[in-house]
Amino acid sequence: MSLGNPYKAQNTPPQVVIVGGGCGGIETARALRDTPVQVILLDRVNHYLFQALLYQVAGGMLDAGDIAFPIREVLQKQKNVFVAQAEVTGVDKEKRCVYVSRRKHPVYYDYLILATGAQGSYFGHDEWAKFAPGLKTLRDGISLRSKILRAFERAELQENPESRPELFTFVLVGAGPTGCEMAGALAEMVRHTLKSDFRRFDPGLTRIILVDAAPRVLPSFSPDLSEKACIRLEKMGVEVRLGHAIEEIDAEGVIIGGERIRSLNVLWMAGVKASPAGQWLGVETDRAGRVKVAPDLTVPGYPEIFVVGDTALVIGKDGKPLPGVAQVAMQGGGYAGRTISGRVTGQSPLPPFKYFDKGNLATIGRNYAILESGKLKLAGFMANLVWALIHIYFLLQKEDRFVVFFKWAFNYITQRRSSRIIEEPVMCGNTLDDTKEK
Amino acid sequence: MSLGNPYKAQNTPPQVVIVGGGCGGIETARALRDTPVQVILLDRVNHYLFQALLYQVAGGMLDAGDIAFPIREVLQKQKNVFVAQAEVTGVDKEKRCVYVSRRKHPVYYDYLILATGAQGSYFGHDEWAKFAPGLKTLRDGISLRSKILRAFERAELQENPESRPELFTFVLVGAGPTGCEMAGALAEMVRHTLKSDFRRFDPGLTRIILVDAAPRVLPSFSPDLSEKACIRLEKMGVEVRLGHAIEEIDAEGVIIGGERIRSLNVLWMAGVKASPAGQWLGVETDRAGRVKVAPDLTVPGYPEIFVVGDTALVIGKDGKPLPGVAQVAMQGGGYAGRTISGRVTGQSPLPPFKYFDKGNLATIGRNYAILESGKLKLAGFMANLVWALIHIYFLLQKEDRFVVFFKWAFNYITQRRSSRIIEEPVMCGNTLDDTKEK
Numbered sequence: 001m002s003l004g005n006p007y008k009a010q011n012t013p014p015q016v017v018i019v020g021g022g023c024g025g026i027e028t029a030r031a032l033r034d035t036p037v038q039v040i041l042l043d044r045v046n047h048y049l050f051q052a053l054l055y056q057v058a059g060g061m062l063d064a065g066d067i068a069f070p071i072r073e074v075l076q077k078q079k080n081v082f083v084a085q086a087e088v089t090g091v092d093k094e095k096r097c098v099y100v101s102r103r104k105h106p107v108y109y110d111y112l113i114l115a116t117g118a119q120g121s122y123f124g125h126d127e128w129a130k131f132a133p134g135l136k137t138l139r140d141g142i143s144l145r146s147k148i149l150r151a152f153e154r155a156e157l158q159e160n161p162e163s164r165p166e167l168f169t170f171v172l173v174g175a176g177p178t179g180c181e182m183a184g185a186l187a188e189m190v191r192h193t194l195k196s197d198f199r200r201f202d203p204g205l206t207r208i209i210l211v212d213a214a215p216r217v218l219p220s221f222s223p224d225l226s227e228k229a230c231i232r233l234e235k236m237g238v239e240v241r242l243g244h245a246i247e248e249i250d251a252e253g254v255i256i257g258g259e260r261i262r263s264l265n266v267l268w269m270a271g272v273k274a275s276p277a278g279q280w281l282g283v284e285t286d287r288a289g290r291v292k293v294a295p296d297l298t299v300p301g302y303p304e305i306f307v308v309g310d311t312a313l314v315i316g317k318d319g320k321p322l323p324g325v326a327q328v329a330m331q332g333g334g335y336a337g338r339t340i341s342g343r344v345t346g347q348s349p350l351p352p353f354k355y356f357d358k359g360n361l362a363t364i365g366r367n368y369a370i371l372e373s374g375k376l377k378l379a380g381f382m383a384n385l386v387w388a389l390i391h392i393y394f395l396l397q398k399e400d401r402f403v404v405f406f407k408w409a410f411n412y413i414t415q416r417r418s419s420r421i422i423e424e425p426v427m428c429g430n431t432l433d434d435t436k437e438k
Numbered sequence: 439m440s441l442g443n444p445y446k447a448q449n450t451p452p453q454v455v456i457v458g459g460g461c462g463g464i465e466t467a468r469a470l471r472d473t474p475v476q477v478i479l480l481d482r483v484n485h486y487l488f489q490a491l492l493y494q495v496a497g498g499m500l501d502a503g504d505i506a507f508p509i510r511e512v513l514q515k516q517k518n519v520f521v522a523q524a525e526v527t528g529v530d531k532e533k534r535c536v537y538v539s540r541r542k543h544p545v546y547y548d549y550l551i552l553a554t555g556a557q558g559s560y561f562g563h564d565e566w567a568k569f570a571p572g573l574k575t576l577r578d579g580i581s582l583r584s585k586i587l588r589a590f591e592r593a594e595l596q597e598n599p600e601s602r603p604e605l606f607t608f609v610l611v612g613a614g615p616t617g618c619e620m621a622g623a624l625a626e627m628v629r630h631t632l633k634s635d636f637r638r639f640d641p642g643l644t645r646i647i648l649v650d651a652a653p654r655v656l657p658s659f660s661p662d663l664s665e666k667a668c669i670r671l672e673k674m675g676v677e678v679r680l681g682h683a684i685e686e687i688d689a690e691g692v693i694i695g696g697e698r699i700r701s702l703n704v705l706w707m708a709g710v711k712a713s714p715a716g717q718w719l720g721v722e723t724d725r726a727g728r729v730k731v732a733p734d735l736t737v738p739g740y741p742e743i744f745v746v747g748d749t750a751l752v753i754g755k756d757g758k759p760l761p762g763v764a765q766v767a768m769q770g771g772g773y774a775g776r777t778i779s780g781r782v783t784g785q786s787p788l789p790p791f792k793y794f795d796k797g798n799l800a801t802i803g804r805n806y807a808i809l810e811s812g813k814l815k816l817a818g819f820m821a822n823l824v825w826a827l828i829h830i831y832f833l834l835q836k837e838d839r840f841v842v843f844f845k846w847a848f849n850y851i852t853q854r855r856s857s858r859i860i861e862e863p864v865m866c867g868n869t870l871d872d873t874k875e876k
Contacts, residue, residue: 076635084594406844421502423576
């Protein structure tokens with residue numbers, strides 16, 4: 001293996017470089033388990049993140065370590081994998097190498113898989129980012145938790161909390177799964193968990209406003225399930241405002257439908273754009289930055305380069321692009337791995353990639369979920385049980401499954417939240433800023 | 439209650455301000471449970487930290503949320519307590535008020551308890567701080583974990599790891615409980631947990647050097663137990679160097695006994711000094727900054743101000759100052775609370791504070807501990823069981839007890855570590871810096 005060496009030694013196995021240790025990258029590596037190749041997996045962080053539960057870290061139900069696992073450990077037994085914590089900065093398609101920050105030498109590949117996922121997109125308003133943090137990385141989840149808990153700490157310190165509604169008004173932009181799940185978690189937090197924690201401020205005053213330009217919540221579900229989820233959210237006290245795009249986000253709050261809403265807690269649960277893999281490659285992308293790949297997930301003209309998951313634009317059988325969900329990334333990663341394996345071992349090529357949609361799930365608060373799989377539609381407590389089982393199953397490690405199950409059971413029964421720690425001291429935030437106090 | 443109001447309303451209960459939500463502060467608040475007073479507890483962070491297990495967060499055995507609990511939740515049921523996340527900046531003994539950063543108004547008190555703990559002290563060499571991080575706050579624990587794991591990530595990325603011993607040489611300064619427990623945890627981590635995780639770098643190469651100017655490790659124990667702990671550490675591969683003070687710490691490593699040791703991983707497990715409470719008060723302190731208190735833990739001349747825990751200098755019956763341990767803080771806090779309660783309800787004063795030493799415990803790795811209580815001395819696996827039981831008992835919340843117990847059992851059986859996440863991406867660190875590669 002020649003990470004730092006510009007020349008590949010002769011008689012070494014083909015070198016497969018995977019960029020990204022998310023669902024797509026991990027599945028690619030696993031599919032190459034028994035293939036005589038050297039896999040090099042590069043990621044900026046040392047952990048695989050189970051993103052579907054990230055909102056629970058933000059909501060104080062789970063700890064960072066419950067939903068993140070060292071990539072090194074996940075692939076520990078697979079001896080043909082070399083894992084490196086590294087920031088990729090570019091790709092040279094002709095020299096077949098990947099550039100990495102702060103390293104003299106590039107990393108050479110025989111096969112390259114780009115599985116770098118997506119990042120937050122503010123629809124051309126990058127200036128909104130500082131007022132409305134998103135929820136993509138583990139750091140985001142921990143920061144968002146601090147932001148939410150600090151808002152209540154600040155409200156408690158006011159002589160007259162009611163006079164500062166911007167402290168306890170939450171605006172969630174985007175009514176997709178993340179936005180709806182976060183809104184449900186927040187609603188329960190203020191109505192149950194925090195109920196007895198404050199002396200001056202009544203957490204029940206909290207306003208949670210869920211905003212989307214689309215005409216319904218959770219548009220990936222059928223309209224009747226969307227409707228049920230929306231009713232459930234409203235029952236829990238969430239104000240759902242559909243059909244209006246956000247016009248402005250600033251230090252005071254947001255403007256929507258011409259109305260200004262004062263809020264210091266604007267959370268960006270909306271649009272994502274692909275990571276810069278398309279720019280690295282210098283190839284054609286769609287407006288969201290996704291790379292237009294061939295039916296076998298390779299980059300046209302470069303059969304040794306695969307793009308999988310949120311970074312790839314793949315057209316499904318209904319003519320629409322496949323959604324940016326974990327299932328697509330996992331299936332794509334597995335397909336890319338099997339394709340490489342077939343080529344290395346001299347088998348006939350696989351048929352084009354076909355996505356099998358196992359269904360859709362979203363949970364609203366602690367005992368309601370909606371589920372849609374083929375013709376099956378389910379809403380309510382049973383769907384929530386299915387949701388919980390599936391998510392626990394997909395946690396990669398046995399121990400985490402157990403801890404998460406226990407914490408959920410505990411949270412469910414006691415209505416408490418086990419993980420309500422603000423890691424930073426007050427000096428980093430502005431909890432005590434009462435200069436605006438009225 | 440008048441947090442932000444400079445004038446105390448008439449006919450309101452006496453106001454007790456507690457600064458610090460550690461063992462001392464929490465016990466003071468609890469002792470005032472049934473007393474007709476208004477308690478205001480101020481802390482920079484929103485959590486109580488179980489410091490005795492902080493080294494396990496640094497060592498990747500536990501998560502932040504396992505050993506930290508929201509102060510608000512701990513005191514949730516005690517209705518006469520108001521908790522505020524606030525940074526105290528000074529005290530006015532004559533006006534009887536506490537100044538808080540970024541607030542217009544001070545907080546007035548009838549009784550004041552300063553339980554602000556200790557902070558790292560570099561023996562007059564503050565310039566060492568940036569090379570040798572300490573272990574006092576939750577943030578310290580998380581940062582130290584990242585530093586340790588990053589060192590191995592960097593070693594793995596070298597073409598020839600053996601040529602960069604400074605990457606995997608750890609120097610722990612201070613052979614008290616924190617230093618010894620951390621050394622034991624590190625030794626096990628490299629010999630068991632990380633054994634199969636790397637491809638180029640052999641974690642078994644790691645050097646762990648424990649340094650102290652004192653002639654023996656764990657000087658708070660009797661010499662024979664110290665000796666046993668030392669032998670155990672050496673058996674685990676820790677190099678123990680006693681009787682030599684650190685002469686220099688810089689970007690390259692340390693100098694000790696005239697010898698330079700190259701190390702990028704110097705950890706400060708040594709000296710603490712009291713928090714600046716003595717400066718706030720403008721009263722007499724010892725060299726470590728501890729306030730010289732009267733036998734009833736009050737500040738001479740100010741019977742309404744109590745100082746408890748690491749911030750106070752209290753002389754024990756053996757004529758020596760009481761050590762900076764949790765037991766002293768808890769007993770001091772309870773005593774201060776009961777004294778105030780007695781005064782408010784008009785009872786006769788308590789006898790002077792007397793510390794009852796329940797004993798001393800330290801653990802070395804996963805199945806060895808030493809224990810000393812009165813004439814009882816124990817070393818080995820049984821002492822480790824006692825250690826585990828006592829620490830689980832003192833975790834404040836039922837759920838955390840269960841999770842910690844489960845994680846310990848899991849770590850013990852599998853020799854894995856459940857919490858090996860580096861929260862920040864590589865860009866914040868310098869994992870990939872190979873410019874010095876040889």
